[in-house]
Amino acid sequence: MMRPRSFAACCPTIGGRRGAYAIVTVRSRWRGGVPQKKFNLCVRILTVMCRSLPPLRTLLAFTFSTVALLAAVATALLGGHDAADRIAAREMREMERLASQFGGMLVQGEAIHLAGLRAAAQMPALRHLRADDEERRALLRAVSEAYPGFNQVSLLRPDGRVIMDAWDAQRGSVTAADHAASGIAPLPGFGVPVSGADGRLFGMLAARLSPEWMRDMMVAFRAMLREPLVPEIMVLRQDGTVLLGPPGLEGSIVPVGAGLQDWPDGTSYLVGTAAITSSGAFPERSLLVMTRLPAGVALAPVRQLQRQVALAAGVAAALAGGLGWLLARAIARPGEALATAARFPGDAxxxxxxxxxxxxxxxxxxxxxxxxxxxxxxxxxxxxxxxxxxxxxxxxxxxxxxxxxxxxxxxxxxxxxxxxxxxxxxxxxxxxxxxxxxxxxxxxxxxxxxxxxxxxxxxxxxxxxxxxxxxxxxxxxxxxxLLAFARQQSLAPQLLDPGRLLEESRDLLAQSLRDDIRLTMDIAADTWPVMVDRTQLEVALLNIAVNARDAMPAGGHLHMATANVTFPDTATAPDGLAGRFVRIAVTDNGEGMPAEVLGRAFEPFFTTKDPSRGSGLGLSQVWGFARQSGGTARIESRLGGGTTVTLLLPRADGPVMDEKGVPATPAAEEGQRMVSVLLVEDDPDVAELLSEVLETLGHRVRHLPTGAAALEAIKRGERPDVVITDMMMPGGVNGLALARELRARLPHLPVVLATGYSEKAAEVQEAGVPVLHKPFRAAELEAVLEQVIRGGGMAGAEASH
Ligand SMILES: Nc1ncnc2c1ncn2[C@@H]1O[C@H](COP(=O)(O)OP(=O)(O)OP(=O)(O)O)[C@@H](O)[C@H]1O
Ligand SMILES: [Mg+2]
Structure with missing residues (x-):
């Protein structure tokens, strides 16, 4: 079985001819039972078609001209047909108009005659009973002569018997005898009642209209027509019997239809009809007037028009074809010329x-x-x-x-x-x-x-x-x-109500100001609590207040305000701190700072004051404290425009401590107890002096230089009452590690950390180990020792200055 192939595969000449290609790529599924020869023949025919296809633009022009041609022909034919219809309709209407015009003439003539008869019936000569017959006959004749349409005028008795006629015989060619012979009823007359002078019916005045009169009317009517084609006129009964018409047709029955009619004589006629209603002078009350013209004659203008239209369509087609051809040439030729010239441009x-x-x-x-x-x-x-x-x-x-x-x-x-x-x-x-x-x-x-x-x-x-x-x-x-600035100080945070703290610090602050400075506070009622080191916060406020005082040498106003603020996202928050904060703003109306001072005010040791008045550490404490507490500090200031220092402290949850937060130290009234102290200190001078002090205080001291050595001693079973250890020590075990290890081994052994530098301040705080800040006084050492020994050692005690 052969695989179906596409024509494209068999047609080598289709390159570049898209239209042709589209045609021939149709797959030859239909080939099913077609013999190979026929298939090959089809392929060859298509190949030849492909080759002989003119360029696309020529095809376009040809298509355009063909369409134009068809449009021209169609327009001409349609227009011609329409015009022919209109002419035929007009002819038709004309025929009907003539029929009804003639009918009208007849009816009018009849009415005139009837009026004449009525006038005669009023004549005294007729009505007078004693009038003699001659007079009456003379009257009848006079009427008959005055109205030539009457072929006879008779005076009848009321019972219909004739009293007298105007003439002995009827006038005209059609007589009663003729009518009888032809089978056509004689033309009936119309009667007008004649009353006698006494008012009683005397008789009837009857008359008939003669066929001659009607024929004369017809002749006169046709003569009156100025039309180039005068139609034949007939008066018919409703059944088609011709009462009056061309000689050969009178008495015969003809078709009564109007319009284009094929008559039995084999001729096609254009027929117009009009119905008329007689007052009685005619044989029937309702008659038809018919006009007819042979169609060949009546529609001659139509035929002529059709011939002209056909001619015009032919001419239009020829013109359109010619134009199309010219157009095709005009389109194709520049391309050909251009292509040729482009190939041979130098061929002058x-x-x-x-x-x-x-x-x-x-x-x-x-x-x-x-x-x-x-x-x-x-x-x-x-x-x-x-x-x-x-x-x-x-x-x-x-x-x-x-x-x-x-x-x-x-x-x-x-x-x-x-x-x-x-x-x-x-x-x-x-x-x-x-x-x-x-x-x-x-x-x-x-x-x-x-x-x-x-x-x-x-x-x-x-x-x-x-x-x-x-x-x-x-x-x-x-x-x-310095440690505060370095955020390395050890803090003792506690839950505080900042508003209350401000209130409580009012006296302290006022003391540090001068009398010429007014201190006001605006504390929001619902200020959130904060978790900060109370002492450090007081110191910070004091530092700010003292700065304000120095900036207002001639007195002024210091205002402190608290508020709750929320920074929803880090992009807009100060120093990238998002969340809820308590803002403490301290504003003075002092001399303010120039930009260069403002830019450096937080730097430690930066001061514009003389050395006896300022060390340049106040604001650095403020900043370090705020940062270490999870908040920040900011300054807004303008030279001559006052200063606002703002503290932002993070909101804390939980109950606020009422007191200063430092548990009351139990009174040492019980007297000093002598204890054995294990002192772990790597600096021999410090160790020596401390040992001296401890011994002066009445305690026993054993000194070891490293944490590792101390651990070793404890492992060996040494059991001091309290361990005082330095924080930073060589040998891998620092003070904090030692404290933790000891707590794990001997939970009831009190340990005190002595340190001058608390890099691990947070950890120490977390561990809850009591701390002695170097340098400390002997009294402080004693107080802490006292405290840890009484309290079991590990509760968060802290020495403070
Ligand atoms: N409220 C203020 N108005 C104007 N200038 C101020 C104000 N606060 C601080 N300054 C400027 O900032 C500098 C730094 O202040 P900071 O508190 O750090 O140090 P100090 O006041 O000079 O010294 P210290 O506070 O250590 O006694 C001040 O010297 C001063 O020039
Ligand atoms: Mg200061």
Whole structure:
């Protein structure tokens, strides 16, 4: 069985002819039982068709002209047909009009005659009983002569018998005898009653209209017509019997239909009819008047028109065809000419094959071809140029990218250098500040020690001791503030009502201000609670208040306000902190800050005050505290426009502590108990001094230099009453780790952490280990020892200054 093939596969000539291709790619499923020969023949026919198909544009032109041609012919024929119909209808209407016009004439004539008869019936000569017959006959004759349509005028008795006639015989060619002979009823007359002078019916005046009169009317009517074609006129009974008409037809029965009628004589007639109603003078009361013309004569103008229309359609078709052909040529030829000329543009002599050589077509096409060639050359040049430009651009782009990358790298390096320099500068300043502070303290201590050594004067020695103690205090404050800025201080957060805290701090704040400064507070009733270190918050508020005081040398107004604020998303929140916060805003109307001061105000050691009044650590504490508490601080200030320092502290949940949060230290009235202390401290000087102090306080001390050693000792079974350990120690086990380990092993063994630097402040806080902040006083050490020994050791006790 053969596989179905597509015609396209068999048709090698279809390249480039899309229309043909579409036709021949139809798959030959129908081939089923068709013999191979027939199939091959079909393929060959299609192949030839494909080859002989004219170009598409010629086909288009041909199609256009064919459509135009058909449209022209159709229009002509339809128009012609329409006009012919209109002419035929008009002729028809004309025939009917003539029939009804003649009918009208007859009826009118009849009415005139009837009126005459009525007038005669009123004549005294007729009505007078004594009038003699001659007079009456004379009257009848006079009437008969006055109205030539009457063929007889008779006076009848009321019973219908004739009294007398005007004439002895009827006038005209049709007599009663004739009528009787022809079988046609004699023309009836009409009668008018005649009353005598006494008013009684005397008789009837009767008359008949003669057929001659009607014929004369017809002749006169036809003569009156000015039409080029005068139709034949007939008067018929309703059944078609011809009463009056062409001689051969009178008495015969003819078809009564109107319009185009085929008559029995084999002729086709255009027939018009009109019905008339007689007053009685005619043989029937209702008669038909018919007009007829042979169709060939009546419709001659129609035939002529149809011939003209056919001729016009032919001419239109010829014209459309011709135009179509011209159009097809006009469309096809420039293309051919252009193609040929483009192939032979240099052939000036016009050697192009198949074109009118040297013709206008050819010249024009050649110019276009030459132009096109130029265009092609230009386009190639432009394309080359463009490629070059693109290549250059590409190169430029690459180098640009490279340059940008280099510059960016350089910029980054410079930025890093700058940042490093700034960092170094900051560290330098910080170090300088710290060194300066410590030097001052050392200076005091050094001088104090010298005094202690060199003088036995107790008053002097007390002064020296007091100065040294103050120096230690200042040093402690210095390091605390630094730690606060570094967010490394150990905090003791507690739930607080910030409003209440402000109220409670009012006195403290007022004391730090001057009398010429008015302090007001606006505390929102429902201020949320916060979880912060109370002391640090007080210190921060104090720092802000003191700054405000310094900024209002001539007095002013300090206003503190609390509010609840919510920042729904980090994008809009200050410092990227989203959530619910309590805002404490402290506003003064002092001198404000210029932008450069504002930009650096939080920096530690940044101050515009002279060294005796300011260390530059106040706002850095504020900022560090706020940040460490999970919030932040901000400053808004304008030179001469006052300052607002805002603290944002995160909202906390839970009950607010009423008191200062530091559990009351039980009174040490029970007296000191002597305990054994395991002191773990890597610094031998500190260890030595601490041991001294502890022993002075009456305790037993064993010192170990590392956490590991302490653990070892405990493992060996050593059982001190309390362990005091430094936080930072070498050997892998720091103070916190030691405290945790000991808690795990000996839950009732109290451990106190002594530290000067609490990097792990949060962890320490979490672990709930009591802390002694270095430097601490002997009294503090004693108090903590007391506390942990009484309280079982591990409750959150903390030494504070
Ligand atoms: N309310 C304010 N009005 C104007 N300037 C202020 C105000 N608060 C701070 N400043 C400026 O910011 C600087 C830094 O303040 P900060 O509190 O950190 O240090 P200080 O007040 O100079 O010193 P310290 O607080 O350590 O005694 C101040 O020197 C001052 O110039
Ligand atoms: Mg300050």
């Amino acid at each position: 002599a016009g050697q192009g094959p198949g074109l009118g050589l040297g013709s206008a077509w050819y010249r024009e096409a050649r110019e276009v071809a030459v132009g096109l060639r130029g265009l092609v050359v230009d386009m190639r040049r432009i394309a080359r140029h463009r490629a070059e430009v693109e290549a250059r651009l590409q190169e430029l782009n690459t180098t640009l990218e490279q340059r940008v990358a280099e510059r960016t790298a350089a910029l980054e390096a410079a930025t890093q250098q700058l940042a490093a320099a700034q960092r170094l500068e900051a560290i330098g300043k910080l170090t300088g500040g710290v060194a300066h502070g410590i030097n001052n303290l050392l200076q005091v201590i050094e001088t104090g020690l010298t005094l202690l050594h060199s003088s036995d004067d107790s008053a002097r020695r007390r002064v020296a001791e007091a100065s040294m103690a103050k120096a230690v205090d200042r040093g402690a404050r210095l390091t605390r503030q």
